[in-house]
Amino acid sequence: MAEDRFYRALTSPHRRRLLYHLLEHEERTVEELSSVLSGWEVTATGTMHTSADRSAIRLQLLHNHLPQLADAGLIAYDSDCDAVRLESLHPRVTRVIRQSVEAERFDESG
Numbered sequence: 001m002a003e004d005r006f007y008r009a010l011t012s013p014h015r016r017r018l019l020y021h022l023l024e025h026e027e028r029t030v031e032e033l034s035s036v037l038s039g040w041e042v043t044a045t046g047t048m049h050t051s052a053d054r055s056a057i058r059l060q061l062l063h064n065h066l067p068q069l070a071d072a073g074l075i076a077y078d079s080d081c082d083a084v085r086l087e088s089l090h091p092r093v094t095r096v097i098r099q100s101v102e103a104e105r106f107d108e109s110g
Helices: 003-009 013-024 030-045 051-071 091-109
Strands: 027-029 075-078 083-086
Touching: 003 051, 013 027, 013 030, 013 051, 013 075, 013 083, 013 091, 027 030, 030 051, 051 075
Parallel strands: none
Antiparallel strands: 027 083, 075 083
16 A cells, blocks of 8 residues: 555555554445445534435535545445455554544544
8 A cells, every 4th residue: 555645545545544444444335335324424523414315425425435435445335335444454454443543533523
């Protein structure tokens, strides 16, 4: 995995949260990930999301986030069955992902 692609992949809160979720649930569908990310935003912002918001997140996943994560070697995406799977990651990479999301959660709680 190229280091610059890895760090570029982590610049987005959606991508960090997606990876964090996949650390616990190694494989999910795009629809499941859209719901998880939508729920995460509801928690972070305190605003409700509609099905249109989830659809927008799904499109962002398909056209932006998943390709970048796959390019960085962090996930595999099977479009035939709509499944996203976490690749085997070095423990240091796992630690960076966990710490980045946990720091973000800490910042949100004030």
